[in-house]
Amino acid sequence: MTSFPMILTERMTAHPADSHLLDRYEATGGYETLRQALLSMKPEEIVEQVKAANIQGRGGAAFPAGIKWGFLAPIEPRYLVINGDESEPGTFKDRQLLERDPHQLIEGVVLTSFAIGANHAFIYIRGEYPKPARRVQQAVEAAYAKGYLGQNILGSGFDLDVMVHLGGGAYICGEETALLNSLEGLRGEPRLKPPFPAVEGLYAKPTIVNNVETISNIPWIVANGGDAYAAIGDVDSVGTRLFSLSGHVKKPGNVEVPMGLTWRELIYDIGGGIRDDNELKAWVPGGASAPWFVAEHLDTKVTKDDCAKAGSMLGSGAVIVMDETTNVVAAAHRIVKFFSHESCGQCTPCREGTTWLERILWRLLNRAGRPSDIDLLLDVCDGISPGLAWPPRMTTICPLGPSAVSPITSIMTHFREEVESMIPGLQEVASA
Amino acid sequence: MAGFIGELLGPFKGFATVMRQAFKPRLTRSYPHEMRVKPQRFHGRHVLNRYPDGMEKCIGCELCAGVCPASCIYVRGQDNPVDAPVSPGERFGFVYEINLLRCIFCGLCVEACPTEAITMTQLFEFSVTDRADAIYTKDELLVQADGTPNHGQPDGPLIDLAELKLADGWMRATSPAGRADFEGVPAWTPSAGVGLRPAERGQSDVTESEEEEA
């Protein structure tokens, strides 16, 4: 592994006690970038830098942030919304950024708002994150007091108001349009696209929705230049990334690594290997909605393109490792149960399909499956995500439905025999 | 010659036929003093059945009225009273009338009924002296709590109520839950007839082949 700058976690690693306080932030060079940028750069220059950095969104879809900003419709007012509704099972990276270095985010928010011409920014934080929300709120107040937020920031004439909003506890509000609905006080249900938020978002005005991690990178990019950022990591996927390692690894937790490692390096070198030195069975590479990887993928590079070619995604950076003791049907059932509980109930395939999948898996898990259940499972999956292809096609409004399909196609692809062995009828046929 | 003898015997030939018939078993029965056992799938008068707990099976869906080719059934549904429900669902048959003068006993109503509320019995004696009496109302059609159909003259010397409770093989064969070769206690609880039912034999090849397998 080549050496790389710790873009996101340097401060919190060096000063674990007070990295979230404004004094520490300023003492470690915080808000300097903002001062210089606001006074000497034009908004377009910042956009140029971010485009040059080629930073991909860290929320899951990995859409290049600079290009997204470019889609913004030329209508005033515009809004910036920070998506801190980190609810993907296995993901806890934004929590650390919110809790330990909120000023880094706020600086990124001001820079981004300046770049896209927004005078109102909203930081939407998951309802189950009271402490991070409190920390961000305190940081916002401190930033207001010091003039980093509010009217005429640092004498530049740029105004920005930031509001911290706590969600109500729904996974679906991590979907950007559902998040906007939730911010507006409506039911958190994804909207039909088009129109995309960049054209018609919050209160029907052009809106940029970016992930916490994406925006936390902005101060570094503006300070060091987009090219410096693009030089880190792999050819296509650049920069560093926070991965939330969990499951059966020896050293779970958040790690910041440059893009372009192999999975082997991430799991065995950084994660310290599998617990009890068991065999690796499978891992979820990018949050519960991503199809699983198995041992054969260990030498795949951790980049957007390589993972996509291998049939999965980096998603939200949640790596859940399962060792040989894992019952894959139980694991899949748990994930599908999560999605069926979190389905917003709007569109039919997701509402009814995920529940049905969950109940079939429950049957399998309790040895009450029928021989026809394997085909049934796949066919129900096909009804939500026709063709079971990757990236998924969908019959639903948003990708939540197809997300529930991923674990099932994974176990059917990689562990079909194990699934079949749980069905009483099939076992007998096999043994006869 | 033969013609002559034949002519002589002519008058006796007729007697031969008479004599032959005279010693054959008699088909004519002394109805009504002697009743015939009716075929199992006889299409007789309808009854409205109950569940074992006494609830009416009819839900007033009017499918029987809709399917009736003679338009002889008149049904009206109503909201089931919550405190004293008549049938298990939300709705019950509030009015149920069959005009048996119009009925052609085709049994489509029995096939259409989703709850097997209406079935046919072996009862066929319902002559009336007033046309209005031929319109059977719900009170007359509905069986009693034990499954016995109502009868105009239950005490009549010729009335065999037990026969009316006999299994209705035809209904069983056409009902979605049943097969002709079904044996045992029917899943749809007593229609006209209670308890165990023997299978109807010789209804289809399937039955026989299945018997062979067994």
Next chain:
Amino acid sequence: MPEQPPPEMVTISLDGQEIEVPQGEYIIKAAEDQGTYIPRFCYHSRMKPVGLCRMCLVEVETPRGRILTTACNTPVAPEMIVDTESAVVQKAQEGILEFLLINHPLDCPVCDKGGECPLQDQTVAYGPGESRFVEEKRHFEKPIPLSDIVLMDRERCILCARCTRFSEEVSGDPLIEFVGRGNQTHVITFPDEPFASYFSGNTVQICPVGALTAKPYRFKARPWDLEAIESVSMVDASGASISIETSQNEVVRINGVDNDATNHGWLSDKDRFVFQAIHSENRLATPLIRDDAGDLQPASWGDALDRVADALGSVRGDEVASIGGANNTNEEAFALGKFLRTVVVTPHIDAQVGDALNPEFLAGVTPRAEIGDLDGAATILVWAGDLKEEFPTLFLRVRHAVTQMGAKLIVVHPRRTGLDNIAAEKITYRPGEGPEVVRKLTAQGDQDYGAVRDLLTAGPVIALVGLTGRAEDPRLAEAVAAYALGLPGSKVLPLARRANVFGALDMGLAPTLLPGRVPVKSESGRAELESHWGPLPGEAGLDTAGIIAGLAAGDLKALLLVGADPVRDGRNPDAVRAALDAAEFVVSLDMFLNDSNQQASVILPVDGFAETEGTVTNIEGRVQKVNRILPGPGQSRALWSILDELSSRMGGQLGAGDGPAIAKEIALVAPAYRSMTWDRLEWGPERDGVVMPDRDGVQELRFVPDDSGLRPTAGRLALHSGRVLYDGGTRNTQSPALAGLTPDPAVYLHPRDASALALADGQEVDVAGEFGTVRLRLELDPSLAEGSAYVPANLDSTWVLGVPDVVTVEAQSSKGKKNEKKKGKKKGAGE
């Protein structure tokens, strides 16, 4: 129809066929217009698409390959390739239906929708045939009442959001909403807040499953034994298209029919459920004659008609007068007018019961707007009664124009109205001070209402003009119309409430009008009619007020009441009653006994709504066909046949032998209706109705409204006698579903007025006017103009008040019950 530029057409390929469709149209609509039905549940052509049910998935060729997309929210684009029948689409449709059915109970035999259920139909057409779902279905408590009328079965609900979208988008009272998530999502009202919408019945009609049911139809009949006929709602004069559905000669429900020109398929609950009155046991079924002892006795038609013929023949023609006829068809109204003018020979004819506008204004104001013009309007001025209460379906059209088509709305009314929340500007004025508002709007220099004047500079302006309340001077509406007609691109839509009042006026049931919008004053018009009918009185007759006065004074001797109740509707109930008592002979042709005909000498039962065939004319002058689907009760007869027989007994010749014959005569002698035939309205593109005059029709009457210099009236507590939808009217009280919805009678005061009078909210007070006193509960209403008192018109206890200009409101007098008085005092002291 409003002029709209033709939409740009694009060519798309639909299932391999090249078709031309308007640019921007959704695929589902474009395909349907070409005859390709794409299955759907949530899509409704009158609401915005939401893409929830996913039933309308089609494959569309895009640069990224063939994608599955919902046809309901994907607009067509040039060169688009759409496949609605591919294997992928069929698989998706089967999948969606199987998904929908996993939690949908299969209680179709019990369900009222069974037989006409989109879910059933589409499952047969596109479904998989068998379900593989073996687990237990989701369960909810079976129907829970959402309101007094609507019940909700959440198990059957497929969450298409049609009902919630209707109540939010169309009717604007979002009282139902989704709650819960995932599989447990369901539709429900807010806690303790019933779905008390005037339009709740529409949600039942558009529900694609049997989740929403309405009490009046619940378990009444099955769809396959319904007989249906299209007709027009006779609740108000907006001409909403309906289908009347009967089972076993009983009307069991009324559904809205999508008529582009009038109601867009929507109905108010009153339109929808008022049919119950048809089968009321209080319907008159035999003729009644008052015997010597003064009691009404059933009689034969012969005796009753002889009695009427004798009585009418024994007085001079111009001693006979007639009130009513606004709830009958045009043909009946025409027959009545001809009977009165040629057989009885009297000019004293009034269809309006003295509570509405000048007939010449209603029938003759030009340019007269059509309802469809609202959609193209820049500004809409509503200076009339609360449309939500008086013209519910028109209210929805105004709402549609404002919320969907971008019109700006100005509402002028003494109190809050249903349209206030979407109005750009609202002017609240004290009843009686309307002329002052007109003056201020007209005077350019005036500081008040600047924003309103600014809005009114943007045309086209459509002005809806009527009476805001019964106490208002009818001439105010003319002054408003005169002002409105001076605005850019303006048209006026005059409003009068009774079902076919415009038809009745067009048929000459007014003292100043002859059939076909010809003024009595017009020599040429009268001459032409005389060429058909023989000599006619050349003078205008008396209106209702004049008739009442005439009867009281003895100048008039006999009166016909045709479906009218002047006692209840009159300005001074006692005076009207006295006048009826003074009359030598009163014959009432009605469906029910009412406060006026209780004292009549002869009462003849007539056929009413759904029992007669004919045409009706709505506020726009649009003629539509109403149809007959069942016979009247007992011996009741059609009005025209009664009049025909009566005239032959009186030695006249009416020629009203049947409906079509009358319709032909109308086309012959009524200039504005010259080319009207029933055939045109029954078949083809004119089924939505035809605005008169058209083709050969000519309108002789051109009424130019004028500000007659009306003076504002003074006096404390001017009365605002506004109407409510569920009033104490006969049809409403005879419909069990609606009778319970009548609001509690009360008097409303502005809080400042109440405190000036030392009165408290909820207190029992005496409301006294010129004509009577009623005891009502006081309610405070900050939306009411100060210095006025609002008493809802025609509730069971309020009509006694009559319609005085001003009232006094005071705490219950000492004559009241002792303990109540104490209670009131305590309350007053406490505050």
